[in-house]
Amino acid sequence: MDMRQRANPVPTLVPWIMLALVGLIPWTAAAETATQVKHTAERAVAVDAATQQAVEAWEAEKQTLLANIDRAHTRLQNIDWQRRKATDYSATLNRKIEALKLRAAEMEKINVELLPLLDQMLDRLQTFVAADLPWQQAERRRKLAHTRQLLNDYDTGLLPKTRAVLETLAREADLGHTVAVREAEIAVDGQPRQVRLLQVGRLGLYALTMDGRQAYAWDGELRSFWALDEGGRDIGQAMQMAEGTRILALSRLPVGQPGAKTTAGGSRVNGK
The missing domain is CATH 1.20.1270 (Substrate Binding Domain Of Dnak; Chain:A; Domain 2)
Structure with a gap:
């Protein structure tokens, strides 16, 4: 029941009015007492209203506090999870660090x-x-x-x-598996001469003058080209084969120890 209903001054004044009417108390005293009661009742109603307002204000503040407490609880749970996860991460990182240290030591040994x-x-x-x-x-x-x-x-x-x-x-x-032809310059009697070179893997290196008249073979021991009295035609054909313009076996190229051929009229030519 509302406080204001409970503090209604009308029922309270009735007994005093009745007593005043029957002459049991003086009318003036009854009037003064009724006024005091009215003032008391009004103060009670005002206090009750203020109390109700305070209760309502506290209820709103309580809801705010409960929401803050709930958020704080959730945050504490998250912080606790982060702490436990950080511990797990730390253990994992420590294991990785140890593994990297071992690998670094192995790499140092390999180095x-x-x-x-x-x-x-x-x-x-x-x-x-x-x-x-x-x-x-x-x-x-x-x-x-x-x-x-x-x-x-x-x-x-x-x-x-x-x-x-x-x-x-x-x-x-x-x-060692390459057969190729290119133009180059070699020294003949101290003079540069433009030739076409034929490289047959590491079996040999041959040179043919641009006019095709003179052929040479490389002597690895003497580090120089030696002149061939013949074989230029075969070298020329081998060059055509290497360039894809002729199909011919390479078995006719002069290979072996070139030093023995110089006695047959060949001459030494220094290579660059």
């Missing part, structure tokens, strides 16, 4: 053992190229120098260094 081997392989390859057929020597030396530069670079990893050495080896190995 210590493999890097000197790569240097030795490249040293032997440079010596081999220097003694090999004078075919594309400038390009081959340039690639060797580039590989050496990678091996001497501290910041270059083991894998790029190994790949560079293996690729250089592969290129040199492919040269």
Whole structure:
């Protein structure tokens, strides 16, 4: 029941009015008492209204506080999950760090053992190229120098260094299976002469003057070309075959020890 209904002053004034009418109390006193009761009732109604307003205000504040508490509880749960997950992440990262340390130690051991081997392989390859057929020597030396530069670079990893050495080896190995023709310049009696060169793997290197009249073969031991008294026609045909303009077996090319042929009228020609 509403406080204002319970504090209604009308029923309270009735007994006093009745008493005043029957003469039990003076009318003036009854009037004063009724006024006091009315004021008391009015104050009670005002207090009750203020209380009701306070209760309603507190109810709204309580709902806000409950919502804040719920959000704080959810946030605490999330923080607890993050803490537990961070612990799991930390354990996983520690295991990965240990594995990386072991791998780094293994790589260091491989570096210590493999890097000197790569240097030795490249040293032997440079010596081999220097003694090999004078075919594309400038390009081959340039690639060797580039590989050496990678091996001497501290910041270059083991894998790029190994790949560079293996690729250089592969290129040199492919040269042994190559049949090719190109124009070049060789020295004859100290004079440059333009010729066409025929490279047949590592079996031999042959030269034919541009007019096709004089043929030469490379002597690996003496590091020079020696003149052929005959065989120019066969070399010319072999060049046509290598260029795809003629089909002919290469078995007729002069191979073997060229030094023995100089006694038959051949002469030495220095090659560049």
